[in-house]
Amino acid sequence: MPCAFAQSTVDEIAKYRAALQDGNPAELWEARGEALWKQKRGPKQVSFEQCDLGLGAGVVKGAYARLPRYFADADRVMDLETRLVWCMVKLQGYSEADALKNPFGSGNEKKSDMEALVAYVTSESRGAKMNVALSHPKEEQMYRLGEKMFYFRGGPHDFACATCHGEDGKRIRLQDLPNLTGTEGAQKAYTTWPAYRVSQGELRSFQWRLYDCFRQQRFPELIFASDASVALTMFLARNANGVAFDAPAIKR
Amino acid sequence: MNGRESLVSLALLSITLGCATAPSSEEIAANAAAMLKSSFKANGQASLDRLKQDETQALCSQLAGKPPSKEVAARIEKINRDAIKYPADGKLLGDWKNGEKIAQEGRGKQFSDDPAGPVGANCYACHQLAPQELSFGTIGPSLYQFGKLRGYGADTQRYAYGKIYNSEAYAACSNMPRFGHSGILNEQQLKDVTALLMDPQSPVNK
Known part of the structure; x- marks a missing residue:
């Protein structure tokens, strides 16, 4: 009875995931991120406490649950990382190249300040209801571009995001795949990133999630904080509206 | 306001907004092309030409998840079927x-x-x-007993080889990669x- 066995394997994986919830190392990233947020940094020696994530300068509480959004000062729709880069350049005086380098850490070898900042800011939206607006025309446009990107098939394997995330109840090997075209699937997936990945010993941001999906799609490398990354984030964040954000989470 | 009225006024609102501000489909398409260009960089063997769609990829992307018209x-099936190359030695x-x-x-x-390094098909x-x-996935159908259920004849062999070579020849906008074609x-x-599916000795057919 291979199917029965496979089902019990899936159950065991679910138990393993439940056991992981008790004590999440993501807290280490959150604490480091909070310190970085408050530290005077960069050539101008300014802290992020002057950085406006959309709810006013320095307001972190609940900010992530409303991102991405249009920022008039930049005349651009930004996700959290894009906005942090903007603040690093405009407020703290970093060069754009310096602000963009090292977006993802790799265990103990290389720590990423960006991922720590993302852990801290997102943790301050835990419990906040996802509420991403499409009220500005550029927000609407970004959402539609994200939808286009989601269905874009390319590369040697003809893969799009939708190839794996377009139907309910599918899996790759034994890994369940969220259907990101439906509200429930998008809510469950989007509100549980960032996550501490046990298999990698790393806190992973949503930007990383997208980067690594495209790697597996056999696409060229998704550029960190690029328009396509923001557009897809907009598409998925908006589709997740209505439920409480619940991350940083912990995942296999 | 009842439900119908609010729907009508919503529709009117979206038309008004549509004229004033919302981007047209042409605009979105142009911006999508620019977005692709600026958002990816070549990395090792994954060069930027992987983002240039062929006709099949472009047609299937436009459907946004909906099935293609007849x-x-x-x-799609014709252009892909015409492109299948069967082995010169006739052995499948x-x-x-x-x-x-x-x-x-x-x-x-x-x-x-x-x-x-190795390049696999990752069928499982x-x-x-x-x-x-x-440990198998469920995006595609079960292929257990593929040959046993369909028979081991020459036509089924040819179908199995062709399907693996170019899935779009038989099911337009299939999720399956075109392993030979691409x-x-x-x-x-x-x-x-093909032998894994069609050899009577294969565990698939046990």
Whole structure:
């Protein structure tokens, strides 16, 4: 009875995931991120406490649950990382190249300040209801571009995001795949990133999630904080509206 | 305001907004092209030409998850069927044991993969095949007893080889990669995977 066995394997994986919830190392990233947020940094020696994530300068509480959004000062729709880069350049005086380098850490070898900042800011939206607006025309446009990107098939394997995330109840090997075209699937997936990945010993941001999906799609490398990354984030964040954000989470 | 009225006023509102501000489909398409160009960079074997769509990829992307119309499906299946190249020696079945290895192998073509390293078909990611392998995905149908259920005749062999070579020839906008058409597997590998499905001795048919 291979199917029965496979089902019990899936159950065991679910138990393993439940056991992981008790004590999440993501807290280490959150604490480091909070310190970085408050530290005077960069050539101008300014802290992020002057950085406006959309709810006013320095307001972190609940900010992530409303991102991405249009920022008039930049005349651009930004996700959290894009906005942090903007603040690093405009407020703290970093060069754009310096602000963009090292977006993802790799265990103990290389720590990423960006991922720590993302852990801290997102943790301050835990419990906040996802509420991403499409009220500005550029927000609407970004959402539609994200939808286009989601269905874009390319590369040697003809893969799009939708190839794996377009139907309910599918899996790759034994890994369940969220259907990101439906509200429930998008809510469950989007509100549980960032996550501490046990298999990698790393806190992973949503930007990383997208980067690594495209790697597996056999696409060229998704550029960190690029328009396509923001557009897809907009598409998925908006589709997740209505439920409480619940991350940083912990995942296999 | 009742439900119908609010729907009508919503529709009017969206038309008004549509005229004033919302981007047109042409605008979105132009911006999508610019977005693609600025958002990816070549990394190792994954060069930017992977973002240039052929007709099949472009047509299927435009559907945004909906099934193709009869006409579009016929067009896609025809151009892909015409492009199938069957082996010159006429033999379609290789070694099912190698086929099983290829079906298990998930590496190949990612920018993180060694370009000189193995390239697999990763069949088990999406399909059930040999019953001994319990870790299989469900994006595609179960292929357990593929040959046993359909018979081992020449026509079925040709269908199986063609489907692996170019899935779009038989099911327009299928999720399955075109393993021969897109140069993922070589001819011997295609024969080996066909044997995994079609050899009576293969565990798939036990």
